[in-house]
Amino acid sequence: MTDFKKNPPRNRLVGDMPKIGIRPTIDGRLGGVRESLEAQTMAMARSVADLLTKNMRHANGLPVECVIADGTIGRVTESAACAEKFRKEGVGLTITVTPCWCYGAETMDMDPLMPKAVWGFNGTERPGAVYLAAVLAAHTQKGLPAFGIYGRDVQNAEDTSIPTDVAERLLQFARAGVAVATMRGKSYLSIGGTSMGIAGSIIDPSFFETYLGMRVENIDMVEVSRRVDEGIYDKEEFETALAWANANLRKGQDYNPPHMQHSPEKKNWAWEYSLKMTMIVRDLMVGNPRLAESGFGEEALGHNAIAAGFQGQRQWTDHYPNGDMMEGLLNTSFDWTGLRQPTIVATENDALNGVGMLFGHLLTGTAQIFSDVRTYWSPEAVKRVTGYELSDRAAGGFLHLINSGPTALDATGQQEIDGQPVIKPFWEITPAEAQRCLDVTTWHTSVVEYFRGGGWSTRFRTPGGMPVTMSRLNLVKGLGPVLQIAEGWTIELPEEVQNTLDQRTNPSWPTTWFVPNLTGQGAFTDVYNVMYNWGANHGAISFGHIGADLISLAALLRIPVFMHNVAAERIFRPSAWNAFGTTDREGADFRACTNFGPLYGKY
DSSP states (O other): OOOOOBOOOOOOSSSOOOEEEEEEBOOOOTTTHHHHHHHHHHHHHHHHHHHHHHHOBOTTSOBOOEEEOSSOBOSHHHHHHHHHHHHHHTEEEEEEEESSOOOHHHHSOOOTTSOEEEEEOOOSSSOHHHHHHHHHHHHHHTTOOOEEEOOSSOOOTTOOOOOHHHHHHHHHHHHHHHHHHHHTTOEEEEESSOOTTOGGGSOOHHHIIIIISOEEEEEOTHHHHHHHHTTOSOHHHHHHHHHHHHHHSEEOOOOSOGGGOOOHHHHHHHHHHHHHHHHHHHHHHHOOHHHHHTTOTTTTSOOOEEEEEEOOTTTTTTTSOOSHHHHHHHHSSEETTEEOOOOOEEETTOHHHHHHHHHHHHHHOOOOEEEEEEEEEOHHHHHHHHOOOOOGGGTTOEEEEEOSSOOOGGGGOOEEETTEEEOOOGGGOOHHHHHHHHHTOEEEEOOTTTOTTOOEEEEOBOOSSOEEEEEEEEEETTTEEEEEEEEEEEOOOOHHHHHHHHHTTOTTSOEEEEEEOOOSSGGGSSHHHHHHHOSSSEEEEEESOOHHHHHHHHHHHTOOEEEOOOOGGGOOOOGGGGGGOSSOHHHHHHHHHHHHOOTTTTO
């Protein structure tokens, strides 16, 4: 049993965590009007800050901080003073609040790179809703899209509570805005190049720069082997990691035919090599001051990478152990160091799927699943192969999600809330839950016909009954990036049925059986059409139904969503999107994103 310690939340990357700026705007007319509104307006700002700080954390576990303007904002000079304070405080997104009329163009947030929302109080004593409409029109006219928040029910002027519908919108915007601000200035570390012709691993720096505000760092995979060969890793930590792995990672059956099985010595070499790769890729991403103590000052710096990808196949895996153990452990919420933030690493250097994993992680703080969208199993095919008749949620068939690489061990479903399987942020996971994730996972020597250099892969099945969201970012020539989203549920099958289906693919890889929610429209008429319309061979899977948050995040980045099954009432985009059509919302999204262009495209 591992004595898991809980690592305190920390920022592993250069740059402070973005704060949320609260802008209390007010009617600037002195002599009775402004004075009567000061207390109410500042109370709104404090209520919003209290809501956000109590209900949000950054993905690294640190608390989200809010910065409130020094006073109410009634004229442009006060707007400028607020902007200067926010600049010094490291604010990454803003929420403007008001219960009254204000001078729109003088009081609005004019920073073109700052995600922004406005809450106009729905009360009859003063026209907060009128200001909301006016300032949103100004934002739209100036090409500075903002999210508009307006409560359904009228409140009394003295009511300082935040209605449930308003709170939901504030949190939805804030989660998306914090994700956008967190990515800005960070790196995607491309380790290697294109893997087996997979388009997602043909890295496009322009996409990262203009849409995400990130840079792409490129290094050859030889840097990993160089660091192994020259001992550029923490030797003491490696001994700790090896002892932990030997005690906690259960080795299972070798599924290779006898004539292709590697010797025990080569398997052991691959085991140790894979652990060194795990440490080295982490160090390449976020740095390691311990390397400087050993004389490797340059290597100690890292690449300030918030996400990475490892090419692996084929040039690496034909000779060296594959990246399965490295990717699996790094993407998990715990290892020999204890419970800690997952590190986002995409297998086969599929950067577009890595971005999907990053989106999901930043919105939820949880570990992510990377999978091949491998197979649609129809009810007829399942019955023909196994004799079993599908029912309940699986009655229309399901998708087999499976990949050798970075399915986090969190996906074993051994974390629980109210007796139900979940994936938690690392700061909520108990040591016992982490241990159970290890206990139900077996590690198998990699299939040699795929990976001549060997390696170690995981085997487990995700339990049924977990709400999950699968997403995929694709690049389209002439259009740019587009996002697709499928909310749904994991399912379980009888043991003999699962074994039969697993054996037809690869029994040494982790499996998730997934059924998307069907709407009867578009790609979601049935499960087959979800698979048929999926834009690539991979999907990023996050715990929870987070499709609405992904749509808000995509709108902030100006990435249209071309396929989703999120209910209309949950969708929240900037108010400017209404000007591009209110009946065909999907088409309006494309037109708005094209019109405004990528968030960082002009800078």
